[in-house]
Amino acid sequence: MNAKFALLLIILWTSSTVSKSQVPSEKKRWFEIQVNKNVELLGFVYFLGYEGAQAETSDYSPRTKARYAYGLDLYRQYKAFENSKNLAVAIGFAQDIWLDYFINLLVQLDDFPNAKLRDDIDPTYYLRFSSKKDTTEAKTNAVAFIDAMNGLWREVDFDTYLTQNQPKYANAIAQVKSGLPDSSFIPTMEKFYQAHLDAYKLVPSLTIPPGMGFGVKYGAQDKTFAFHVFGAFHIPNFKDSLTLDMGFNDQKHLLELSTHEFGHSFVNPVVDELPGNMFSETESLFEPIKKVMSNQGYTAWKACVYEHFVRAGEIIISQNRGNAGDTQRLRTHYEQDRKFIYLPLILEEFSKYNKSASISYRQAVRAAMAGLIDEARKK
Incomplete structure (x- = not known):
């Protein structure tokens, strides 16, 4: 190992933020690329306490096993700890709480x-x-969960895992860095949503299952921090150190997934401001798509509403960035393949908003929900 690379690896693991790339724009905005140690342990718990055993007893397809190969390999390495009391506590809380x-x-x-x-x-x-x-x-239980995670870290010596796998994480970071959206991405998104976030953090994870992505945010000291946490995009190749490919090398997928997950940070608070009657009066619209939505993880009408508005935003933002082909592909995929059948109504209102400086994003969301109420009354 040359000295330059050794120094890079030392820097990578001195804190949760293991790499940062700044993409300047007229607003001086940037993306931060992080590997978050806490997220990595959570994904590790997912495989050690649930998915690993499932894979051994269920009839997983070869492709599914290939996609989950990294996590399943971890499970086999650390299987001796699957009866850990700390793991049992962590998994116990995970029964009713989503990732x-x-x-x-x-x-x-x-x-x-x-x-x-x-x-x-x-x-x-x-x-x-x-x-x-x-x-x-809740506080008592959350403290117990955190204490169990602290204990599990020490029990399995997770520091050693991170040290031994530094080259894999470096590969993931390099792949994400090479596929960052261009400098127009953040300004275009913030202009559409008429809102501002103080930090955009991209968090690739080797232990979160491939194909999963999460958009989360929190506020602190009058600032709002948004995170896009995601597993690999493709089947990883991690066995041969000379041909490492951790599955994050897909610029278009990173762009579209980031638009979606960061979109939740803008959309969800606006949807949450809507009066409760708008959800009760439209809930009947969930019935025709309940099964297909539930299969995608959206088991409640409000969750389905969030997803409709986020996807409508993706389509308009793609259009505003001049990606006509991608815009049509996204719309077709969401409406026909994923059965987000209320997108046309929402997009009609968003198109009016997109062309008019006199309409706010909040007004456009409310108008679209009013349209959904009219649609529900027709049925």
Whole structure:
């Protein structure tokens, strides 16, 4: 190993942020590329406590096993710890909480094994640790979860895992860096949503299952930090150190997935501001697509609404960036393949908003929801 590369690896693991790339624009905005240690342990828990055993007992297709190869290899290496008490505690809480919620909390903590639930973290980020939504109970459970994760880190010596696999992480970071969206991406997105975020963090993960992506954010000290956490795009090649390919080398996929996941940071708060009757009066629209949406992980009408508005935003932003072919492909894929059948109605309102300086994004969302109410009343 040459001295320059050795120095790079030392820098990579001195903190959660292992690499940063700045993409300047007229607004002086940039992307940060991070590998987050806490996210890596969460993905490790997913395979050690759930997916690994499932793969051994279920009839996974060869392609699925190939896509999950890295995590399943980790499971085989660390299988001796699958009866760990710390792992059991962590998995116990994971039964009723989705990965995106865990991630939104973990990115705010100090690195494992020294993480603590600080008093400045808003209770909304750990309230789901109580089925009764009781803040005191939620805090107690969240602390127990964090303590178990700290304990598991030490138990399996996760530091050694990270050290031994530094070249793989360096490869992932280099692949993401080479495929960063151009400097017009952030200004175009912020102009469309009429909002501003203080930091955009791209967080590739080797332990989060390939194909998964999460958009999370939190506010602190009057600033808002948005994260796009994602597993590999393609089947990784990690066995041969001379031909490493961790599966993140896809510029178009990174662009489209980033537009989607960062989009949630803009869309969800606006949708949350809508009056409750707009959801109750449109809930009947969920029935025709309930099965296909549930198969994609969207089991509630409000989640489906978020996804419709995020995807509509993707289409308009792609159009505004001058990508006519990609715009049509996205629209066809979402409407026909993924069955987001209310996109045409939303896009009609968004097109009006996109052409008029007198309409705000919030007004366009409300108008689209009013259109969905009219649609529900017709049925």
